[in-house]
Amino acid sequence: MERIQARLNFTLLPVLAVSVLLLLLPSLQATHVKYCDKDADYAVKVKDVVISPNPVVRGKPATFKILGSTGESISGGKLLIDVKYFGVHIHQETHDFCEETSCPVSGNFELSHSQSLPAFTPPGSYTLTMIMSDKNGDELTCISFDFKIRIGSSVSDS
Template sequence: NADKQGEYDVKVQGVEISPNPIARGQPATFSIAATTGAAIDGGKLVIEVAYFGWHIHSEIHDLCDETSCPVSTGDFVVSHSQVLPGYTPPVSLKLMLINSC
């Protein structure tokens, strides 16, 4: 169920990265398989990148540009593709789904 802040009960079931390993300067696709206990009408996909714990980059994308909306209760997949710069160091990646309401 959604709470007053618009946060949903979303559980990530797995993440697939293609190609694996990622090739610097080449397209990479991140596919996140998840399940939700409530329908999601819209929101944001927030990508945060950190290098040794230091925040170095963030992006915000419309959730409905990354997957079909509305997202029905149950299983769904969010995929995001982009070219990583040639100078990309090994980093940690954090993805968040944020309700737009």
């Protein structure tokens, strides 16, 4: 009887591990970042984009973190953010680079922007394009990535 129970426990272990992984998968999904011009040699390389919560919950705060690196010293500039909903342009805003990170930057750095989306924001698929330029207006990088907005509260809100 003990052998059967031990074999049953050993058999259930991989099933439990896969179940836990599937529950955590939405929070572990990486955001796929695309450069606007895949052949360009941008001065700023984007390593990752972290969206929290992911998917974004309308009416709740959301944070977008851009992890990048550069070989230059950047002491100012602008971030142009363009948002599309199912491919249709719906919003554009500009931010001062040094308000989103501590300037000057060189090497590895993080841009972070938090915003609460209105409760009436439609759920669905969005694409965000970000163009980063220096204080002279020269383009440092251009990326785009997709994200989703959903209705309802996040599990982590409780």
